[in-house]
Amino acid sequence: MAILPIITVPNPLLKEISTPVGKVDDELRKFMDDMLETMYHAPGIGLAAVQVSRTIRVLVMDLSEDSEKPEPHYYINPEITWVSKEIGIYNEGCLSVPEQYAEIERPLECKVSYLDYDGKAQNIHCTGMLATCIQHEMDHLEGVVFIDYLSNLKRKMIIKKIKKQTE
Ligand code: GNR
Ligand code: NI
Numbered sequence: 017m018a019i020l021p022i023i024t025v026p027n028p029l030l031k032e033i034s035t036p037v038g039k040v041d042d043e044l045r046k047f048m049d050d051m052l053e054t055m056y057h058a059p060g061i062g063l064a065a066v067q068v069s070r071t072i073r074v075l076v077m078d079l080s081e082d083s084e085k086p087e088p089h090y091y092i093n094p095e096i097t098w099v100s101k102e103i104g105i106y107n108e109g110c111l112s113v114p115e116q117y118a119e120i121e122r123p124l125e126c127k128v129s130y131l132d133y134d135g136k137a138q139n140i141h142c143t144g145m146l147a148t149c150i151q152h153e154m155d156h157l158e159g160v161v162f163i164d165y166l167s168n169l170k171r172k173m174i175i176k177k178i179k180k181q182t183e
Contacts, residue, residue, distance in 0.1 A: 017053045020068040024112050024182060026175050031159040034064070034071045036093050040135030044074070048090050048133065051076045056086075060111045062149045064156030067112050075153040079145050094130035094154055097139070099123035106148045108162045114181065116174045120162050122151045 023029055037044060047070070055063040055076055065074040073093045080087040104124040109117045125147050129139045142150050152162060163171045 018050045019057050020050055020054045022054065022058065022063075022067050022111050023069055024114060024178055025161060025163065026179075027112075029066060029069055029071065030112055030156070030161055032066060032071045033159050034066055034073045034157040036073050037131075040092055040131055040133075044092070045133060048074060048076055052078070052088050052090075055111075058111050061145075062153045063111065064153050066156050066159075073157050075150070075157075077146075077149055077153065079149065090133045091128070091150070091153075092131040092135070094128050094150070094157075096126050096151070096154060097129055098127040100125040104148070106145075108148070108152060110152070110162055112156075112161060113163055113174065114178060116163070116177065118162060118166055118170070120152075120165055122148060126151060128154075 051063050051065065051068060054068060055078070061079055062075060062077040065072045075091040075094060077089045077091070078087055100123045102124040103121050105119050105121050107117050108120045125141065125143045127139065127141050128150055129137065132138050155161070163174050
């Protein structure tokens with residue numbers, strides 16, 4: 017396993033649309049294990065492949081509490097098939113926007129179809145933190161980061177701060 021470097025805004029890769037995965041094989045599984053290790057190390061609760069510089073439609077997530085045993089989840093070629101009319105607000109962060117947080121509105125619930133670690137098709141109904149996190153991660157696959165929902169001024173200020181931090 018390996019810890020991969022996580023890219024931060026304004027890296028132009030974060031604006032790319034990720035490509036569907038053709039085949040769930042051992043090379044992909046090894047990469048997803050590295051993504052998971054990178055996410056735990058950060059630490060974070062989710063990670064999209066583009067955040068470690070690979071523009072493929074793969075997400076990893078673990079929403080278990082620190083005290084519980086780990087519950088890794090892998091989502092390959094995920095698609096949102098339904099969203100609720102009800103909207104929720106959550107104070108979101110992102111490993112590609114370090115130490116910056118903002119209240120973001122999203123549908124409270126959604127349904128997602130995807131391939132799992134074994135390449136098997138799955139369908140889930142997401143609520144709570146899972147719904148928030150999976151929508152945040154799926155935005156990454158479309159080249160969208162949560163700060164893209166903020167005003168131009170707020171976004172510019174955040175990018176300026178991060179440029180200073182990473183100089
Ligand atoms: O670790 C993360 N925490 C988080 C908190 C609120 C809403 C979304 C997230 S996802 C984020 C990890 C990340 O950047 N995934 O892309
Ligand atoms: Ni993120």
